[in-house]
Amino acid sequence: MQFIIINQLDNVATTLKDCKSGEKLGDVTLLQDIKNGHKFAIKDILKGENIVKYGEVIAQASCDIKKGSHVHIHNIEGIRGRGDKQ
Amino acid sequence: MKNTKILGFRREDNSFGLRNKVIIIPSVHCANKCVENIAKLNPDSVYITHQHGCSQLDYDAKQTQMVLAGHGTNPNVYGVLIIGLGCEVISADNLAKNIKENTPYKEVHHLIIQEEGGVLNTTKKGDAIVKQMLLNAQKQTQSFGDWSDIVLGTECGGSDAFSGLSANPALGAVSDFIIEHDGSVILAETTELIGAEHLLAKRAINEEIKNKVYSTINNFEQLVLNSHADIRGANPSPGNIAGGLSSIEEKSLGCIYKAGSKPLVDVKEYAHKITQKGLTLMNTPGNDIEQLSGMVAGGCNLCIFTTGRGTPTGSPITPTIKVSSNTKTFLNMQDCIDINAGDILDGKKTMEEKKEEILEFVIKLSQGELTKAEINKQNDFSIWRLATTC
Numbered sequence: 001m002q003f004i005i006i007n008q009l010d011n012v013a014t015t016l017k018d019c020k021s022g023e024k025l026g027d028v029t030l031l032q033d034i035k036n037g038h039k040f041a042i043k044d045i046l047k048g049e050n051i052v053k054y055g056e057v058i059a060q061a062s063c064d065i066k067k068g069s070h071v072h073i074h075n076i077e078g079i080r081g082r083g084d085k086q
Numbered sequence: 087m088k089n090t091k092i093l094g095f096r097r098e099d100n101s102f103g104l105r106n107k108v109i110i111i112p113s114v115h116c117a118n119k120c121v122e123n124i125a126k127l128n129p130d131s132v133y134i135t136h137q138h139g140c141s142q143l144d145y146d147a148k149q150t151q152m153v154l155a156g157h158g159t160n161p162n163v164y165g166v167l168i169i170g171l172g173c174e175v176i177s178a179d180n181l182a183k184n185i186k187e188n189t190p191y192k193e194v195h196h197l198i199i200q201e202e203g204g205v206l207n208t209t210k211k212g213d214a215i216v217k218q219m220l221l222n223a224q225k226q227t228q229s230f231g232d233w234s235d236i237v238l239g240t241e242c243g244g245s246d247a248f249s250g251l252s253a254n255p256a257l258g259a260v261s262d263f264i265i266e267h268d269g270s271v272i273l274a275e276t277t278e279l280i281g282a283e284h285l286l287a288k289r290a291i292n293e294e295i296k297n298k299v300y301s302t303i304n305n306f307e308q309l310v311l312n313s314h315a316d317i318r319g320a321n322p323s324p325g326n327i328a329g330g331l332s333s334i335e336e337k338s339l340g341c342i343y344k345a346g347s348k349p350l351v352d353v354k355e356y357a358h359k360i361t362q363k364g365l366t367l368m369n370t371p372g373n374d375i376e377q378l379s380g381m382v383a384g385g386c387n388l389c390i391f392t393t394g395r396g397t398p399t400g401s402p403i404t405p406t407i408k409v410s411s412n413t414k415t416f417l418n419m420q421d422c423i424d425i426n427a428g429d430i431l432d433g434k435k436t437m438e439e440k441k442e443e444i445l446e447f448v449i450k451l452s453q454g455e456l457t458k459a460e461i462n463k464q465n466d467f468s469i470w471r472l473a474t475t476c
Contacts, residue, residue: 081307
């Protein structure tokens with residue numbers, strides 16, 4: 001197993017090994033190197049759209065995210081516990 | 087796992103200790119050094135030190151008292167020596183009295199440095215008391231218990247993206263097993279339920295518990311919001327983020343797996359005694375050691391602690407089994423981690439097999455096998471602070 005999509009509602013998958021840009025995981029071609037345990041987009045995601053993992057909302061996209069891109073703190077933002085936004 | 091018996095110490099109130107510790111506790115940080123002196127002379131005893139006990143506002147002092155007393159009353163403890171200074175908010179005699187009232191069958195002693203004429207005199211007297219208690223503790227006979235005697239504290243720390251895929255679901259299966267066998271399980275780390283509260287609330291046995299789930303988690307989040315700080319960086323921590331976790335919601339949704347799937351029967355404040363069979367939510371911070379100390383004070387006699395990045399954490403009195411979420415961390419920190427759940431992701435073990443492996447280890451540790459944290463004498467202790475000192 002090289003990656004896992006936890007829930008069918010998810011728009012991200014988690015890698016189970018260090019992956020290289022250009023590598024094909026399922027029907028997704030990675031656009032960047034992605035470290036083991038990190039997430040990549042399994043579909044195009046628009047800025048402001050919910051990021052879904054475990055079938056639940058984990059964050060919002062802070063910019064447009066192309067299918068195959070690394071999804072992490074550089075392009076998604078947690079919604080909860082954001083005292084800095086108060 | 088049927089017909090297998092757990093070995094331990096049946097206390098007079100029917101609680102059950104997997105260990106039979108003699109613990110030395112300072113009522114105030116001014117007594118830390120004296121406690122260390124006595125402990126050095128008695129390597130079979132355990133001790134804690136802390137930075138509290140004086141100049142604390144009443145609600146914070148109450149919390150300190152509750153955590154210290156809870157370490158004395160925990161069923162894994164045979165006897166207690168409290169060392170105080172004499173002028174502090176949390177007095178040694180009051181703390182000793184508190185422990186004795188709740189667990190009258192225990193040996194509870196206290197010494198006050200100002201009354202004994204200094205640290206050397208107190209150390210000498212304390213040494214004699216602890217030596218005698220250790221002898222007395224050895225005379226306690228062990229008896230058989232069962233899974234209903236377990237009060238399991240669940241914990242995850244140094245989480246990574248695999249925690250929610252391997253170690254936490256494996257611990258969740260253990261939690262379900264213990265509840266099916268009439269034991270108690272604690273889910274804590276309120277911070278790490280932010281974003282997953284709706285999943286927990288759905289499992290509440292009634293409206294009152296459901297409302298408590300929401301209010302406990304909302305109140306905690308409000309504390310963060312009121313601070314005007316961004317929770318990210320504190321939780322998820324830099325290590326969590328390096329491990330692939332991007333937000334508190336993502337971390338929470340992985341965390342909650344360790345509580346299995348059974349109904350939530352109770353919600354308790356930090357360090358309050360667990361009184362129900364089944365799953366209880368205890369309101370604690372996500373901070374590993376503050377959480378562990380709170381659960382131990384609540385009577386937890388066993389802790390299972392999942393970790394992605396690896397952690398040495400242990401309690402002075404409650405055996406703490408470390409389960410790694412991935413094989414790399416297990417191999418990297420073999421001196422700290424007891425069980426590898428990474429082999430589930432490696433395709434070598436099923437979740438069911440991992441559950442059995444953890445339960446078998448619990449039986450072994452009840453029969454005397456030590457956890458890695460115990461071997462390392464990883465006697466961690468800290469208290470969730472609520473207010474400033476004055």
